[in-house]
Amino acid sequence: MKVRVLYFASVREKVGRQAEELELPAGVATIAGLRSHLRSRGGAWAEALADTKLLRTAVNQDMVSPAAAIGAGDEVAFFPPVTGG
């Protein structure tokens, strides 16, 4: 199953990537699973996605919790807590 993954702000800078199309390995079906999968790339990936307190996620542009399911074609985003206003 293929998803589109976006990175914003400090997360984007740390991993050095803004967006990617990703073929998920079998068994990865939640935000938490995707995070572990990305962290297994090591280095900056392991670090940038390490602290769940400093990480927010969205699926199809809705903020969700780590337990949220992801499906084929979804747009998933990782970013730090927001600081607008």
Added chain:
Amino acid sequence: MKIAVQADDFDVGVEIKNISKNSKIGAVAVFVGLVRDVAMTLEHYPGMTERAIGRIVDEAGTRWQVMDCTVIHRYGALRPNDQIVLVAVAGAHRGDAFAACEFIMDYLKTQAPFWKKEQTPGGARWVEAKAEDDKAAESWR
């Protein structure tokens, strides 16, 4: 209702005039956020930003009598004293307009995907989210 996420500045007077055209409106509560002290760059998540603000405004409409609402949030490079955000809420009376305006700002702070990067003398740094902003949003539950 108007929601705009834009790089350009906005004119508060024009926005208030545009929101006050219905003769049933007796109050417009306005909040304007400004850049304090240091220049910054604001990043956002195009698409989700408008969607998140729309949802917050809808939620305000279920709690208070909101007759019209304008939210404008800027992104890109901003300098001290620049306007960042406008929330204007129109209602029949001030009570609902004040409350809805504060609610929208408190929720926007924790739910709308914007990130500030300050240009300090020591270099650029991402602004960290404040626990008090989470508390302010939670106080409405």
